[in-house]
Amino acid sequence: MTDMISENQTAEHTDLFSKFDPLIKMRTDLLSTGVTDPFGLVMERVISPTVAMCNGRETILLGTYNYMGMTFDPDVIAAGKQALDDFGSGTTGSRVLNGTYSPHKAVEQALCDFYDMKHAMVFSTGYQANLGIISTIAGKGDYIVLDIDSHASIWDGCKMGDAEVVPFKHNDIEAMEKRLRRIPEGAGKLVVLEGVYSMLGDIAPLKEMIAVAKKYGAMVLVDEAHSMGFIGEHGRGVAEAQGCLEDVDFVIGTFSKSVGTVGGFCVSNHPKFEVMRLVCRPYVFTASLPPSVVATACTSIRKLMDAGEKRAHLWENSKTLHKGLTDAGFQLGTTEPQSAIISVIMPDLERGAAMWEALLHEGLYVNLARPPATPANMTLLRCSLCAEHSAEQVQQIIGMFTRAGEAVNILG
Template sequence: MEWMEQELAALADKALERQLRDSAPIAGRPGFIIRDGQELLDLSSNDYLGLAQHPAIIEAMRTALAADGAGSGASRLVTGNRPPYRKLEQALASWQGTDAALVAANGYMANTGVISALVGRGDAVFSDRLNHASIVDGITLSRADHARYRHNDLEHLRHLLDKHRGARRKLIVTDTIFSMDGDQALLPELVALKEQYGAMLMVDEAHSGGIYGTRGEGLCHALGIQNDIDVHMGTFSKAFGVYGAYVSGSRTLIRWLINKARPFIYSTALPPAVVAGISQALQLVQTEHGRRQRLLAAGLKFRSALQDAGFQVGEGNSPIVPVIIGDNGLALAFSAALQASGIAAVAIRPPTVPEGTARIRFSLSAAHSDDALQDAARHIRSLGIEMGVLKQ
């Protein structure tokens, strides 16, 4: 297996090798973690609403664990389909305003399962170039033609739709908020194109669910186009603070996925305690509006502070605030310097992002106080000057 050592050495030379680093939450202090014995302001987590340590969620999971055991024991099509699943899916469908919903193990499995169930050979999928890896892998598994359009480039998408007019089925799929850039898809325009070309439209609300909409339904609801979406996917591992994913849409869609989505069919069901935690989180997401308000306001202030300091910062109004560094090694060094100053912020490098765009991806939480974020912005600016990322 020497070839592995050689390939890993090549990755290390390019500052691209990934390594695991232990971190632990601090009980009672959401928004902070312990790493290498140091308490850090956590600006890397996707716990957007600060729910991961919510006592009501923890208690719901503890109660379910005692009552229903540690695991479901089988796939949902065998003996793993516990009654709480149906109750959760009914609540999800009501929340989304759709006929039905289906819970999946996680967002990766939901995307790969849905896409490969909807399209196959002879079909075409039109995917934004910055879509999440799970979308890309789902298209690959489907064996459909993969037509990647330039990020938010509607004319390029139109050209590809024209080119693939003869495809048996056409599916446009996009993130709503792009995970590494924090900007939004042009959703109303995508709806118009899908109607013009007779395509299906699938959206991934992983980084917008819980954050946008009057009850946290997501960006599609905030824009008033939810009824124009054919396949709506979201996750419970980010704003919900738990784990898992869902798909919502028509009853026909959900029946089809139960029969054709291989990750759903052949995977053991989520543990009952996780389902209980999701159900409790869904109630909190819909009712604790102040968390959304604090999060979005904090994102705008933090983004503005880094832009005013002179950093190259991605546009948008989401809690994802990327600072483009460019060089892989410099991004790693900047991340290490941030940790030394008490801030956990991870360097994101290719292939997760395009070559030459290595970055620090800051991700905010409603658990962060204004004072903590203001102090962080000052530290980030000082380190930027010290390390040559910023020019005085």
């Protein structure tokens, strides 16, 4: 009995937060240098898709994932206001109970039309879309083969589903095939890839990878969160651009990037896909999105179907910024522009934070990405371009980077 009490007392005094001590120390050490907290920025007012008031000054936004600049589109805003009047502020229920309103069906039809696919399922976030779809279709006894640089939501979906997880080296086709070759004959297999990888902004060789996956009888899921709306002739993503979209079993995406609101989705042509609405726990047991949100998403998606000029302008912005930063002497995550994401590699976290703050003083906001979220423990300043950035703003940005880099001794 005494031993039991002693054990209980020990358990009561265990600090469940102790596992976070290294991260707490990293943050404390960083802030002790006097740098502004790069993970606590507040936007007091957002003026447009590319400009906000931060710390009392007008700031160019280059870290918002607002790729197509739809957040202030007048038609999108009007649709949200109308839905708010017509349906109220929320559904207070799951999609399988009282949480399906006509705007939810309308946005799913818009997704089917956008991707030219038969089925679409909308989740409350993009994270939930990956969590729900992956954990439901690949369970105990199945195998998931995935790129080691996959997003956290993909890894969490694998963990929740209890499938055997087999990672392979980033964008390595040969390594992926080796993993597939070792999977037992007859086992369920899912290959999970991303069109654009969000840290470095590089794209996957989807056409070759999907061909290998099909050779071994695997189903394929591609997360196009960072390419939907922008890459591909119709904005359907990297799979469309590489001519292999029809070979993809599941496309995952989000409304919080090019669409300009919040939510996640999966589109598919699989004939049994609709059963997912009854068996996918993150869908069944979550309140559905407010009708005003899905109304804005629906309007945005339909406008993105005819956004060729905006896509072309965003590509020009990407090429100009990539060349400008390279010419200035910065080391970038890709040797050429591959997406709307351009990552600038920093020497270490301390100087990365100093550079981030110097840019903020210049009037420019970017994302500071740090280990362990980044590949190879890199510290990155991640730039996310918008179709609404003017050519003049892009030139301003190059100048801001150059001055900040010289001020903190990152440029020679």
